[in-house]
Amino acid sequence: MLTITFYLFIVIVAIQLFYYLVIFGKFAYSKTQKSNPKRIPVSVIVCAKNEEKNVVRFIPILAEQDYPDFEIVLIDDASSDETLELFEGFEKQYPNIKLVKVENNEAFWGNKKFALTLGIKAARKEYLLFTDADCYPTSKDWIKDMTSQFTLQKTIVLGYGKYEKIANSFLNKIIRFETMLTAVQYFSWAKAGHPYMGVGRNLAYKKEEFFNVNGFIDHMKIRSGDDDLFINQAATAKNTTICYTPDSFTYSEPKKTFKEWFTQKRRHVSTASFYKPFDKSQLAVFYLSQLLFLILPIVLLAFRFQWIIVLGLIGFRYLFAWLTLGFSAGKLKEKDVMYWFPIIEITLVFTQLNIFLSNIFSKPVHWK
Template identity: 80%
Template sequence: MLIIILYFFIFIVAIQILYYLGVFSKFAFAKAQKITPKRISISVIVCAKNEEENVANFIPLLAEQNYPDFEIVLIDDASSDNTLHLFEGFEKQYPNIRLVRVENNEAFWGNKKYALTLGIKAAKKEYLLFTDADCYPTSKEWITAMSSQFTMQKTIVLGYGKYEKIANSFLNKIIRFETLLTAIQYFSWAKSGHPYMGVGRNLAYKKEEFFNVNGFIEHMQIRSGDDDLFVNQAANAKNTTIAYTPESLTLSKPKTSYKEWIVQKRRHVATANYYKSFDKIQLGLFYFSQLLFLILPIILLAFQFQWIIVVSLIALRYLITWIVIGFSAGKLKEKDVVYWYPIIEIVLIFTQINIFITNIFSKPVHWK
């Protein structure tokens, strides 16, 4: 039995190495991107629901972007706080701000996709750049950096949305590492010709891509997924690219409690159930191999069975993964979380199990 477990462990290590060297290395070792400004008109779209504090701080940062031709489409999704009032003030203050007021609709009650659809239809520009109400760009060249990746063929641009650092917070390191690992995956698969998701905190596409797939209509009944489900449906090897220059990044406020973060991750995991079959298989295989990489060597080492081989395989896998993650973190300005990698990986693996089991028995909470 132990020899079978050993062979299975070797197989699992091989799968992990294949992922990191065969797929994730495509992003980790990619050349630095250059920003070549494009003379295209951009609509920056922000959808908010009860976000008065965030929009008060972050909308002015968007308005101050150094870009010659852009508008900001602010969507108030039937907020019950002061968000709409603030938006109305911004509309008067900045001539390039367009306001879309969304009233509750019985058929689409609380559905962010309905609000976004109205905002997209109201946008006057052909190229759309999305971010969230609790996000802000890391530089005044954000629009320039994201739009520079558009070409005649590349009409979907996947960006990276970072989370702010919180000093002396291990939860913050977990959140930021998980976000980094997710980005490594969707950036790498996009470079491999299999784009499967993007994040609404930093995503751009040409308006025609939205209408080519009839918008969100195929997954309108799913409350989440205005970003990743749309990309999963519309993106392909020919029309999708990535943006990862320092100027192209956005920052968001992270969750500050483990419970709030789990609620957020439950939505993301539930949405992934609607991905294409290949994407669900490759994601499932990756996380399953991570779990077995933890369990199998514990069994083998407990019986001191071929411990030199086992330890060598563990060291080889960690060496390869640390290098790939380290180079990727350098590109995305997240190097500090890499030092905690082995510990955080264990936490994330068991968090995934917890989320998977919880989602079986209860549905996650979606748009506010």
């Protein structure tokens, strides 16, 4: 039995090295990306439901973007707070803001995808750039950098949505590491020709891509997934690219408690079960290999079975994982989380196991 466990551990290490060196290396070791401004007309789309505190802070930042031709489409999804009133004020204040008011519909009650569909249809520009109401760009060149990656063939651009740093918070480091790792995964697979997801905090595509797949109709009843399920359906090797220039990032305020973050991640993970079979498989293999990489050596070392080789394989894997994620963190301006890499990884792997088991027995909470 120990011999079988030993050889299984070797296979697991090989799988991990394949992901980190062959797949994730496509992003980690790629050249620094340059911006090539296109100056194409853009509609920035923001959907909000009960976000009065955030829109007061962030909509003016969007309105001050340094870009020659853009509009902002603000979608109020039947808010019960002062969001709509604030949006109406912004519409009067800024000539390039267009307001879309969504009333609750019995068939699509509280469905963000329905609200986004109305906003997309109302957008006057052919190129759409999405962010959330609780997000803000890192610079006035956000629109310029995100749209700079569009070409005649590349009509979907996957961006990076960062979370703000909170000093002396281990939870914040976990959140930011997990966000970075997720970005490394979807950036790398996109570069490998298998784009499978994007994040609504920072995502752009041409309007025709939305209508080519009939919008969200195929997954309208799934409450989440206006970003990743859409990309999973619409993105291909030919039409999808990535943007990771520092000025293209957006920031969001992270959760302050583990319970809030855990609930958020349950919602995100539940959507992945609707991905294409290949995408579900590659994600499952990566996570399972992470889990077994932590469990199997404990068994082997407990019995001192080939312990020198086991320790060597552990060190070998951690070296290349650290290098790959370190280079990726440098590109995404998240270097500080790598100082805690082994501890955060172990915490995250078992947290994800808890999320998976929790989702089996109960449904996560979705759009407000």
